Every structure is written in structure tokens, then in C-alpha cells.
Amino acid sequence: MAFDAPHFSSRTAVVCRGAGKTWAAGTKRAHEALRDVDLDIAPGEFVVFLGPSGCGKSTLLYLIAGLEDATDGAIWSFGDKVETPSPQRSLIFQETSLFPWLTVWQNVSFGLAIRGASQAERRRVAAEALQRVGLKAAMDKRPDELSGGMRQRVAVARALAMRPKVLLMDEPFAALDVQTRARMQDFLLDVWRDSGASVLFVTHHIDEAVALADRVVVFTARPGRIKTIVPIDLPRPRNLFSREAEALRIQLTDLLRDEVDRAFAEQEAMTA
Numbered sequence: 527m528a529f530d531a532p533h534f535s536s537r538t539a540v541v542c543r544g545a546g547k548t549w550a551a552g553t554k555r556a557h558e559a560l561r562d563v564d565l566d567i568a569p570g571e572f573v574v575f576l577g578p579s580g581c582g583k584s585t586l587l588y589l590i591a592g593l594e595d596a597t598d599g600a601i602w603s604f605g606d607k608v609e610t611p612s613p614q615r616s617l618i619f620q621e622t623s624l625f626p627w628l629t630v631w632q633n634v635s636f637g638l639a640i641r642g643a644s645q646a647e648r649r650r651v652a653a654e655a656l657q658r659v660g661l662k663a664a665m666d667k668r669p670d671e672l673s674g675g676m677r678q679r680v681a682v683a684r685a686l687a688m689r690p691k692v693l694l695m696d697e698p699f700a701a702l703d704v705q706t707r708a709r710m711q712d713f714l715l716d717v718w719r720d721s722g723a724s725v726l727f728v729t730h731h732i733d734e735a736v737a738l739a740d741r742v743v744v745f746t747a748r749p750g751r752i753k754t755i756v757p758i759d760l761p762r763p764r765n766l767f768s769r770e771a772e773a774l775r776i777q778l779t780d781l782l783r784d785e786v787d788r789a790f791a792e793q794e795a796m797t798a
């Protein structure tokens with residue numbers, strides 16, 4: 527089926543229409559990861575993807591990033607059909623892939639080097655991005671001189687240096703300890719407000735979803751479909767100990783429980 531760009535799509539950060547992904551489509555190993563995703567993300571919106579392991583949350587981020595093609599439906603970002611990666615959409619992974627032989631500022635400005643920017647321009651943009659993540663003083667250090675949390679902040683600075691309109695984050699804080707993760711959440715909210723970018727953030731943590739999101743997209747077990755979308759109408763800065771926050775955590779836990787049970791049953795059947 528052909529999908530025309532929705533008429534409002536030029537003003538919308540991300541539009542998914544009937545988006546689906548079957549890995550190894552057309553082969554014996556065909557594996558449907560994601561089905562029929564319809565989703566609109568507004569500019570500057572913070573959206574969290576929550577769902578059982580293997581339901582296709584990362585797959586959807588890769589489709590939106592343009593790193594993988596949808597096998598069904600289509601995706602647009604600010605009116606352009608997503609077919610290839612773009613500096614407008616930056617992806618940050620759980621494990622940062624900083625180049626260990628480059629300094630922090632060289633890592634941050636790596637994308638600009640590929641675009642042919644001069645050394646002075648790269649250093650200026652890197653300094654500005656590092657200032658925004660509170661790491662300007664670490665410009666000339668190497669990644670192995672930094673803690674895990676600092677390395678993730680460098681990864682955020684590297685993404686910000688490209689001035690993305692959409693920041694795609696795949697469990698970016700999963701490898702961090704609980705205290706560092708809480709601080710990184712506060713830091714990310716500051717960066718998000720400052721940048722005006724839309725953030726699409728994958729997590730397994732319900733408390734993280736309630737702390738961060740404007741809306742939480744809850745996925746079913748594989749093939750992942752949108753089960754429901756829960757708005758998080760809590761004022762910011764959020765009191766995560768409020769009765770309203772607790773009610774949202776309970777609602778999201780209930781929504782997830784069935785899907786996690788289904789995902790477990792399927793994984794057991796596959797490995798039996």
C-alpha cells in the first residue's frame with residue numbers, strides 16, 4: 527500500500543504511518559519485529575517508548591533514524607520521508623562509542639569533520655556543546671579519563687553539536703548506577719529544554735518514564751504494536767513521590783505486566 531505524506535507532516539517532528547519491520551523479509555528466517563505503528567511526535571516533545579524486551583523499541587528508533595528501512599508503511603520527519611540517516615536525527619546508544627584515541631572535543635566534533643568544517647570551527651562548536659553538558663573543562667581529555675556518566679554526557683554533546691531536531695536515545699543510561707542515572711535524567715531534562723529538540727527515549731524503567739516523558743508509548747510483546755499511549759500530565763520539575771506520580775507508575779506497571787508475560791512465554795517456547 528502506498529502511504530502519502532500526511533498534509534500536516536512538515537510541522538511534525540516524526541510521523542509514522544503503518545510502520546512495520548520484518549527482519550530478513552522474504553527469507554526462511556523472516557522475523558516480524560514491529561507492526562502497524564501510527565505515531566505523531568510534536569516538535570520539542572519528550573516521548574518515552576516502554577515495552578517488554580524484544581518488542582521492537584530499538585527497531586523503531588533505527589527506522590526513525592533512517593539506519594534501517596521500514597518493510598511496511600512509512601516515516602516522515604518535518605515533511606521529509608525518512609530513507610537515510612540525517613544530522614537532524616541523532617541516535618545515542620546505551621554504550622557510547624567514543625573513539626579512544628581522540629580527545630573529548632575531537633570526538634564531539636567528529637561529525638563536523640566529516641562535513642569538512644575547519645579545526646577552529648570544530649573546536650568552537652565542540653566547546654559550546656560541551657559547555658551545555660557541563661564538561662567544557664574536559665575538552666582535551668581522552669574518553670578513558672572520564673567516568674561512565676561523563677562519557678554519556680560527551681555522547682549527548684556529540685549529538686547536540688550536529689544541532690539535531692530529533693534526539694533518539696536507546697536506553698542511554700542503562701549501564702549507569704542508580705544515583706548517576708538520576709542525575710543524568712535531570713541533566714537531560716535541562717539539555718532538552720535548552721535545545722528545543724524532540725526526544726524519543728527507550729527505557730525498561732517505569733520510574734524513568736514517569737520522570738521524563740510528556741507521553742509514554744506502551745508497546746505490546748513482539749511483533750511490537752502500540753498498545754496505548756499514556757500522557758504524563760505532571761508539572762515540571764516533577765515531584766516523583768506525589769500520589770499522582772505513584773498512580774501513573776501503577777497504571778504503567780499494569781499495562782506492561784501482560785505483555786511481559788507474553789514475551790516471556792514466547793521466548794521460552796522459542797528456546798524449548
Ligand SMILES: Nc1ncnc2c1ncn2[C@@H]1O[C@H](COP(=O)(O)OP(=O)(O)OP(=O)(O)O)[C@@H](O)[C@H]1O
Pocket residue numbers: 549550557558559577578579580581582583584585586748
Ligand atoms: N539486525 C537484526 N536482525 C535480525 N533480527 C533483529 C535485528 N535487530 C533486532 N532483531 C530482532 O527484532 C526483535 C526486536 O528487537 P529490538 O532490539 O528492536 O527490541 P527491543 O524492544 O528494543 O528489545 P530490548 O528491550 O531487549 O532492547 C527481536 O526479536 C530481535 O531479536
